[in-house]
Amino acid sequence: MGYMKIDIHVHTKKTKQGDATTREIDAKKFHEIISSTEVKIVAITNHNVFDSTQYNEFVEAVGGAFQIWPGVELDVLEGDRKGHLIVVVSPEQANQLEEAIVKVSIDTSPDNFNISISKVISNFDKLNPLYIAHYQQKKPHLLDEDIEQIIASTSNKNRVLKEATNAVSAGIFISHGHASIYGSDLQNWEKYQSISKNLPDLRLPVESFEQFCLLLDKDQKAIDTLLDKKSHEKIIIKPFKDDSPLKLIVYDDINIFFGAKGTGKSDILTAIANYYSNKGIACSKFEAGSDTLEEVYDFNGKNLKPDLNDYDIDYCSKEIELIKNAQEVRITSLSKYINFHKGSQTNKKANKIKIKDFLEVDTKNSERQFKKIQTSDRKVKEFKEFIVQNTVIKGILTEEKFDTLILILTEAIQGLEEKSFEEFSNGKTAHLFNGIIEKFKKEVSRKTGAPTKPSETGFRKYAENRINIEIAAKTITVNINKKIKSTKDYVGNLDEKGDLYCKTEIAIQNGKFSDGKFKTIKKSIKKNTQKDFSKKIANIRDKVYTHDLFEEISELNQLEDIDKIPTILELLMFNKIFTTKDSEYKPSTGEASMILLHKELSEDKDVYILDEPEKSLGNEYINNVIVPLIKEKAKSGKKLFVATHDANIAVRTLPYNSVYRDHSQEGYKTYVGNPFSNNLVEIKGSQEKLDWKEVSMRTLEGGKEAFGERGQIYGNP
Amino acid sequence: MVTHEADIIKIDKEYFLALNLQDNVLKIAITQDIPKDVQNVFNELILSLKNGVFKFLLKEQEDADIYYDIAKEYISQLNLELDNIYKEMNEYNLLDTDN
Numbered sequence: 001m002g003y004m005k006i007d008i009h010v011h012t013k014k015t016k017q018g019d020a021t022t023r024e025i026d027a028k029k030f031h032e033i034i035s036s037t038e039v040k041i042v043a044i045t046n047h048n049v050f051d052s053t054q055y056n057e058f059v060e061a062v063g064g065a066f067q068i069w070p071g072v073e074l075d076v077l078e079g080d081r082k083g084h085l086i087v088v089v090s091p092e093q094a095n096q097l098e099e100a101i102v103k104v105s106i107d108t109s110p111d112n113f114n115i116s117i118s119k120v121i122s123n124f125d126k127l128n129p130l131y132i133a134h135y136q137q138k139k140p141h142l143l144d145e146d147i148e149q150i151i152a153s154t155s156n157k158n159r160v161l162k163e164a165t166n167a168v169s170a171g172i173f174i175s176h177g178h179a180s181i182y183g184s185d186l187q188n189w190e191k192y193q194s195i196s197k198n199l200p201d202l203r204l205p206v207e208s209f210e211q212f213c214l215l216l217d218k219d220q221k222a223i224d225t226l227l228d229k230k231s232h233e234k235i236i237i238k239p240f241k242d243d244s245p246l247k248l249i250v251y252d253d254i255n256i257f258f259g260a261k262g263t264g265k266s267d268i269l270t271a272i273a274n275y276y277s278n279k280g281i282a283c284s285k286f287e288a289g290s291d292t293l294e295e296v297y298d299f300n301g302k303n304l305k306p307d308l309n310d311y312d313i314d315y316c317s318k319e320i321e322l323i324k325n326a327q328e329v330r331i332t333s334l335s336k337y338i339n340f341h342k343g344s345q346t347n348k349k350a351n352k353i354k355i356k357d358f359l360e361v362d363t364k365n366s367e368r369q370f371k372k373i374q375t376s377d378r379k380v381k382e383f384k385e386f387i388v389q390n391t392v393i394k395g396i397l398t399e400e401k402f403d404t405l406i407l408i409l410t411e412a413i414q415g416l417e418e419k420s421f422e423e424f425s426n427g428k429t430a431h432l433f434n435g436i437i438e439k440f441k442k443e444v445s446r447k448t449g450a451p452t453k454p455s456e457t458g459f460r461k462y463a464e465n466r467i468n469i470e471i472a473a474k475t476i477t478v479n480i481n482k483k484i485k486s487t488k489d490y491v492g493n494l495d496e497k498g499d500l501y502c503k504t505e506i507a508i509q510n511g512k513f514s515d516g517k518f519k520t521i522k523k524s525i526k527k528n529t530q531k532d533f534s535k536k537i538a539n540i541r542d543k544v545y546t547h548d549l550f551e552e553i554s555e556l557n558q559l560e561d562i563d564k565i566p567t568i569l570e571l572l573m574f575n576k577i578f579t580t581k582d583s584e585y586k587p588s589t590g591e592a593s594m595i596l597l598h599k600e601l602s603e604d605k606d607v608y609i610l611d612e613p614e615k616s617l618g619n620e621y622i623n624n625v626i627v628p629l630i631k632e633k634a635k636s637g638k639k640l641f642v643a644t645h646d647a648n649i650a651v652r653t654l655p656y657n658s659v660y661r662d663h664s665q666e667g668y669k670t671y672v673g674n675p676f677s678n679n680l681v682e683i684k685g686s687q688e689k690l691d692w693k694e695v696s697m698r699t700l701e702g703g704k705e706a707f708g709e710r711g712q713i714y715g716n717p
Numbered sequence: 718m719v720t721h722e723a724d725i726i727k728i729d730k731e732y733f734l735a736l737n738l739q740d741n742v743l744k745i746a747i748t749q750d751i752p753k754d755v756q757n758v759f760n761e762l763i764l765s766l767k768n769g770v771f772k773f774l775l776k777e778q779e780d781a782d783i784y785y786d787i788a789k790e791y792i793s794q795l796n797l798e799l800d801n802i803y804k805e806m807n808e809y810n811l812l813d814t815d816n
Contacts, residue, residue: 331759333750337787359794362801368808457791460798462759463766464805471809545760547753 004040004206005199008132009073009086009183012058015049015110022188027054027061033189035065037196041206043088043183045071048110052098059091069209070094071129072101076142077114078149083142085120085150086132086183090209093127100124117146121153130213131160132183158216201631203654204676205229215676223676227251230656231637239271240264246271246670247683250641251656253634257643258650258699259661263668265643268659269609272641276607283607286600288615293592296599297491297502299576301521306506308569311484313508315567319472323540324557328550329465331458339451356440360455363434364464366427373423377416384409466544469553473541479568480510480534491578492595498580500587500595509571511535518573522564529561530571590616594625601629607639614646619702622648647700651675660695671695723773725788732784734791736773738765745791747784762799763806767813770803772796 011023012030023046025033034042044055050072059068071088089097100123105113115123120131131150133142151157184195204226206212214222231252236245246268248255257265266287273285298304308315387393387405394402434455441452484506491500507513509527511534520527536556543549556562564570577584587595593616601608614622630653633640644650650658660671660680673680673692680690697703722737725747736743736758743758765771773792778785806812 328756331752331755333752334745334747334755334787334791335750337791338747338783341783341786341790359797362797364801365804368805453790454794457795457798459759459762459795460801462756463763463798463802466760466763467802467805467809467811470811545763547757547760 004202005038005196006041006202006206007039007183007186007196007199008041008043008069008071008088008130009045010042010186011046011073012044012054013046013049013051015047017111019047020187022190023186025189027057029189030058031061031065033192034062036193038201039066039196039199041067041069041202041212043069043071043086045073045086045088045183047073048075048101048105048113050094050098050101052094055094067091067208070097072097074120075114076117076120076146078117078142078146081143081146082114083146084134085117085142086130086134087120087124088130088132088209089124089127093129096127097124097129100127117149118153121150125154128156128213129159130216133160156213156217158218159213161216203656218676218678220677220679223674227656227674227676232656235272235275237268237271237275239267240668248659248672249657250639252637252639253657254630254640254642254653254655255657255659256650256653256655257641257659257661258645258696260663260699261645263661263663265661266611268661269611269641269643273609281607283605283609285609285611286597286613287611288593288597288613288617291596293491293578293587293596294576296596297489297576297578301519301574301576304504304506304521304574306484306521306569306572308567311482313482313484313568314475314479315569316472316476316479317567319475320566320568322472323469323476323537323553324562326465326469326550326553329458329461331462332454332456336451336454340453353440353444355437356444357453358433358437360434360437361430362460363427363430366423366430370420370423370427373416373420377413377420380409380412380416384413466549469540469549470544473537473544476537476568477510477541480508480537480571482508484508488579492598494580494585494587494591494595497585500585500591501579503577503579505575505577507573507575508568509534509573511538513573515575517577518575521572521574522570525561525564525570527573529559529565530573532559533562533565534571590618590621593617594621597626598629601626601633605638608633608641610640610642610644612643612645614644614649619648622646623652627652645699645701647696647702647705650700651696651703658692658696660690660699719769719771720774721771722776723788723792724776725778725784734788736762747787763802766799766803766806767811769812770800772799 011019012025013019014021014023044050044058050070052070055068055070062068069088069091070093071086074085074087076083076085087097104115104119104123131154133147133150147160151160154160184192184199186192186195204215204223206215206226211222211226215226232249234247234249236247238245240246250272257268259265266285269285273283276283294300384406387409397405437455441455444450445452486503486505488501488503491502494500505518506521507515507518509530511531513531518527520530533556536552536559539552540549540556543552578587579585597610597613597617600610613626617626627648630640630642630649634653634656642649642655654675656674658673658675658680660673662669662671669682669688670684671680671682671688671690673690675692678692680692680695682688682690721739724735724737726733726735726744731749732747733744734747736745738761741761743761745755745758773796775785775789775792
């Protein structure tokens with residue numbers, strides 16, 4: 001059930017000398033143009049003439065695509081005052097309207113025609129028309145007293161449209177910036193499409209002229225019929241401390257909660273949020289001013305949990321552990337060689353056991369080769385499995401080629417497995433061999449008391465130890481010097497200041513990074529510790545083949561909170577800023593409120609719950625951005641629950657549902673109603689009725705202005 | 718493979734194994750235990766290995782004494798270990814790239 005627009009004032013003919021020829025239109029064009037807009041009701045109101053032939057032709061051409069109401073724009077003369085008065089009747093009365101006009105305009109031309117108010121009433125009132133008076137800025141206009149005269153003499157005063165209060169009652173959504181609140185007063189059909197955008201919306205889907213009149217009469221049955229067409233549901237919540245249930249009918253539209261502070265509006269919203277959350281519908285209460293923009297955009301980095309793998313950076317946990325735990329390897333002292341040689345000369349039996357004097361063989365090379373073969377074997381097997389499962393490749397290759405590919409991979413796997421066993425065997429043999437040498441040495445030494453021959457100088461182990469430290473330090477250095485690309489998230493629009501972004505920069509402390517604005521991601525780590533850590537790693541890398549190496553490692557281990565740095569992740573720092581046009585920008589409180597609310601409404605949800613969205617916002621922003629956004633959401637069938645003190649939101653959105661909370665000596669009361677019936681009815685007990693407009697004007701900020709009492713809704717200041 | 722000369726030298730009654738690298742003579746005391754000095758020699762050897770593998774050949778002595786035997790033993794073990802470490806450095810891309 002979408003919105004529809006109404007244009008109660010169009011010209012289809014040039015009837016007066018002064019009328020532009022561009023007001024002329026044929027039936028086909030008329031149908032085409034109106035159909036391309038959202039206008040669903042159009043009243044033909046030419047100057048002092050109603051042409052039923054044209055009217056019938058138009059009705060036939062349109063074929064029910066939209067409603068055409070017959071009407072006329074009369075030149076009214078009261079004393080020496082001239083003014084225009086539009087008279088619109090039911091399509092059923094089209095012929096009678098024509099007859100009435102012909103009757104009053106005999107012997108005059110549309111240019112000379114004029115009529116008094118009393119004659120209008122005596123000739124047209126029996127047709128039960130709508131009277132729409134040019135008023136205030138709309139020239140030539142009637143005076144208040146003239147309109148009072150129409151109201152006094154017509155049989156149904158509800159049908160005199162003169163000011164916003166009546167328009168609101170009719171459910172007409174007043175658009176700003178238009179010369180006439182009720183119709184386009186069209187001069188040129190070529191421009192109708194763009195002009196139509198400013199025409200008033202009808203909040204209720206009016207199906208006929210008669211129904212429109214019933215709405216003006218605030219006929220409860222007619223209103224209920226239309227409201228019932230809108231999706232709605234009954235919800236029962238317990239928002240208050242006494243656990244008393246609150247039953248509400250809520251619409252897939254705007255549901256407004258208003259009333260003085262402290263009447264529990266916010267509690268109701270919380271309960272509604274829980275109600276929908278429990279049903280599994282994502283929703284949360286948006287509370288203006290509860291969070292700052294910085295909090296929402298996580299300027300403290302509380303939720304910043306980067307994964308280094310995403311940036312192709314290694315965590316280096318093994319490397320860091322290796323360096324922290326590194327110890328010097330003992331080398332073989334030369335005195336062992338001397339002792340052995342001295343001892344061996346005196347023990348001839350022991351000299352015969354040659355095996356003890358064999359040199360130990362290298363085991364590392366076989367181990368490295370074995371690992372490489374194992375990795376290759378695993379990868380080739382995975383690849384073969386991938387190929388076997390892949391239907392795309394099967395489709396591309398001929399069967400013969402596919403089989404060849406599988407054969408080659410199978411052969412490769414076989415070869416790798418053989419090689420793998422060979423290296424495994426070599427490694428084990430070397431280990432066993434070295435073990436035997438060691439055993440013999442020990443035994444000979446034990447039996448003879450002679451010292452054993454050193455099996456190695458210690459160079460290999462010494463070098464391996466340092467090589468491992470060098471590899472670890474280099475790996476850490478490479479990774480901490482990698483750059484992480486900053487990210488930019490769209491935050492909102494600040495009009496002429498441009499789009500606002502939240503820029504997140506992440507840097508790794510590489511020992512040289514110094515930007516005071518950056519904070520550590522892990523809060524328990526101090527910035528100095530991060531910097532000292534990286535500097536020490538650089539020193540260790542530079543001094544790996546010097547005597548100072550272990551002094552550096554010892555200093556690394558003595559750093560404050562060194563245990564809190566097990567990986568590179570703990571070296572991360574971040575900075576968040578807002579930017580506009582690529583420069584840093586600090587939004588004001590008002591701008592921040594604007595953006596947060598806009599952000600909330602930009603998210604695609606089924607239920608929006610807004611607690612005082614107007615907080616810290618200017619009227620202009622509420623009117624120009626927030627109200628249209630709320631309307632837009634309602635238009636697309638979303639549920640909106642809005643607690644507000646602002647009349648622009650509570651009144652100008654013409655909500656399907658208004659919930660008023662009141663507190664008096666009798667306690668708290670809840671009233672529900674809507675602008676269309678203009679009633680607010682107490683939901684329990686008394687069924688007491690309040691006047692929606694009166695309560696709104698009294699309790700809401702800007703209430704009077706919203707009802708157009710100062711005339712500003714006519715579009716011109 | 719490059720072969721460097723090694724020799725036994727005597728300085729103030731103390732015997733040393735002198736390892737003659739191109740521009741540098743590394744000395745390891747045979748008659749006293751000074752691990753720090755040996756470690757420094759090892760560091761130099763590792764850095765030299767980065768430029769390419771090498772081995773030492775002990776200069777022959779006519780009247781071989783215990784120090785000669787010790788040095789010969791030591792060098793033969795060291796050569797094996799130098800070769801192993803060179804392979805390992807190569808494996809891990811730790812050699813200087815212009816070699």
